[in-house]
Amino acid sequence: MNPDLLQANEKYAANFASLKPDMGRFRNMMIIACCDPRVDPYDLLGLKNGEALIIRNAGGSAVDAVRSIMVPQHSFGVTGEIAVIHHTDCGMTKVTTDQMRELVKKANPARDDVAATVDSMDFYHILNIEEAVKNDVKFLSENPLLLKGTKLSGWVHDLETGKISKVVESAVSA
């Protein structure tokens, strides 16, 4: 990690008494977003440290987020809205599961074990962002592993304008 990041951390720690987050400011909400460097859920929504639980993975996949939703719901009483936010120009619209499998196999030509593992993986390719948001919210709404009644919303974050637009609202009903 670059020295300037470590210096920034020292400054952060030096001023920590006034910054220290606590669960008192938690809004009882979860956000699922992409790990893309251009996505910053704090900036995007004016969120301060401590206000939201934020899950991020390639594409902002709800399927990939299930474990991370279940733990706070079932163990720590986090019952609030789950907002699924996908963004335009997402990398997951640019590479398919089949292409990912080929790329990984090419990087490991002599490894049958790698080929078998990657062939068993789904990379959650996105064909259409709005459809993917709808599908992810539908997936959560029908998932009995989650707390029944949890409010769900699905959003598209436009990287060209910085605006978020609501695609769908729902609730866990399984």
Place this chain on the structure above:
Amino acid sequence: MNPDLLQANEKYAANFASLKPDMGRFRNMMIIACCDPRVDPYDLLGLKNGEALIIRNAGGSAVDAVRSIMVPQHSFGVTGEIAVIHHTDCGMTKVTTDQMRELVKKANPARDDVAATVDSMDFYHILNIEEAVKNDVKFLSENPLLLKGTKLSGWVHDLETGKISKVVESAVSA
């Protein structure tokens, strides 16, 4: 989503011309951190929007992050350091996989399908934060699905002081 968050997004979009992130400021690094509301990788390291790819899940598990690491590595040329950052007082130290299974089954008493699904899930319980960081970095270093030579580092983020401390450095060697 609360109206004040949507208002904050309108402000963000209104000032977007000067804020718009681009990959020009990307530091070619990935961060894996926990989804806990008290963890904010931007504040913690003084990172600005666009500088890092940030994966977040319950516990900051590297095992859970593999798909999200593979896509940018194999498809988008993200070859830089992966920093695994776990934090003190993590929820994953407070609930075991067995306890999670029991909680979910109790919430769905008549569902054998739910019981079977949750029994097949690993929730990546953490016994000791430093050991978990070491194990996660070791897991990545030995993983042939990742790009050979990728720099790895493992850190503990102390929620009481705001300081991060390096636990381990390594590289992908599989």
